[in-house]
Amino acid sequence: MTERFDYIVVGGGSSGCVAAARLVKEAGARVLLLEAGHSHRHPLLDMPPGIFKMINGSKFMRYHRTVPQEHLNGRMHDIPQANVLGGGSSVNAQVYMRGRPSDYDAWHQLLRGDNDYPGWTWADVLPHFRGMEGNNRLNDERHGADGPLLVSDPGHINDVSRWFVQSVQALGEPFNHDFNGPGQRGVGFYQFMNRRGKRSSAAYAFIAPLQGDPRLAVRLNARVRRIEIAAGRAAGVTYRDAAGREQTAFAEAEVIVAAGALVTPQLLMLSGIGPADQLREHGIDCIVDLPGVGENLIDHPEVPIVAMANGPHGYHKQSVGWRMLLNGLQFKLFGTGPITSAGVEAGAFVNPTDPGAEPTIQAFCVPIVYVDRDTLGLVEDTYGLTVTTVVVKPRSRGFVRLASANPADMPLVSPNLLKDPADARAMIEGQRFFLRAFQTRPLSDHIARVAIPDPRDLSDEAVMEHCRRFVKTNYHPSGTCRMGPTGDRLAVLDPRLRVRGIEGLRVCDLSAMPNINAGNTNAPALMMGSRCAEFIMAGQKQ
DSSP: EEEEEEEEEESSSHHHHHHHHHHHHOOOOOOEOOOBOOOOOOOHHTTTTTHHTTTTTTEEEEEOOOOBBGGGGGGGGGEEEEHHHHHHHHHHHOOOOOOHHHHHHHHHHBTTTTTOOHHHHHHHHHHHHHHHEEEESSSSSOOOSSSSSSEESSSOOHHHHHHHHHHHHHOOOOBOOOOTTSSEEEEEEOSSSSTTTTTTTTTIIIHHHHHOOTTEESSOOOOEEEEEEEETTTEEEEOTTTTTTTEEEEEEEEEEOSSSSSSSHHHHHTTTTTTHHHHHTTTOOOSSSOOTTTTBOOOOEEEEEEEEESSOOOOOTTTOTTHHHHHHHHHHHOOOSSGOOSSSEEEEOOOOOOOSSOOEEEEESSOOOOTTTTTTTTTTSSSSEEEEEEESSSOOEEEEEOSOOTTTTEEEEOOOOOOOOOHHHHHHHHHHHHHHTSSSSTTTGGGGEEEESOOOOOOOHHHOOOOOOOOOOOOOOOTTTOOOTTTTTTTOTTTOOOBTBBTEEEEGGGGGGGGGSSOOOOOHHHHHHHHHHHHHHHHHHO
């Protein structure tokens, strides 16, 4: 069976949902949205704490195992990616973060030079952020209150989160009431993509309102195998449907790839677009030699600090029985209470070595002892807290490569977290800074002991060994099909997100980023999808 549409969007994650929705609503286009994963409608996905049930084993996640990381003593670790409509916005901790204006102004300087350059400054992207946002507290030149993406203050804040915020202030950091405001520096409480405890994902915000619109076809459990190229143009895609049958769909105008920073380069290479030498190794005919496909993998590295509390402070699975039943009833009836918390309630942006400069470290405070296979035996399964420190502008770069020519095989992924010495240095200083917060009142009044890292030895060597053992993804892989100006041989895309050397083909997910933003990446992914639709519709008017 073959079908024809104006546009085919490959990947129903955050950017794909926005691009598809705008093309249907504003351009009146016929759009096919292909998502390899499942429906987003599930109680555990909707409620904020569901992330802890999903992250370590779920059909809604796909787990990419890295190749051995030699600089981490051969360690391998997982990079979970969403396998559900809405992508990361359906399974993440819902933190709403855009990055800072200088992130996008730097993109602008890097990308400028083409004759039809559209501009990527903060002023260029801010209208997209603001137009999508429906904030429950803020409504000004930086924030919108009427958009479909519902952004809210925490529905519940645990005392441990408050103590963390107060202790970091005691170290000299200012309270920041809006991390998406004039500056990132400081400590405070995050805003989240939900309302009254229910997740506001890209699927709910942008696709659900179009339910029943005949111009939009959404296919779930549809895994694209290749992009069909004819006479130098993307003509359509071949995919396996939910029943395992091979289908072909054709695009009259364009194919838009939004499969994520790990799968998008794999799909391009399987379709003959990528480094010619690598394609030949797997018997794939090279249609366009683009050596940058799969290169420039960037991710935010995170390393935990874990402490046990000296009383029932924080969240813990021992809080069962009547308390859990009452919490569940409160959430169900009123959308309030502890179940409205995704766990990550508070955080900070700091520069430990130069407080007045732009922050180098982001922190997430989670009022639980996070026990997984890496920390098993080192921490107690009890009340406490975990603070993760994250290098926000990492210099380390990795890659994504084909394991084989079989679309069912996972790609080879090497993120190289902390490989660059500057990243390692920043992480060491970040760990030391937040360990000081653990030793500062009021937080210190409620801590029995710090489990990891060992506070008795905070030498560079000891802290670095801790980092090598526990560093992992902050779930933000980006940059593997990056934009660049004409003449940049590793630039896969032009500044309008078009794949170089192929007509009618764009990429609009995080793989298009030339460099990662400072902070969580879901809001930028939404913006990328919106800009992609903007570029397409602007081209229609010419």
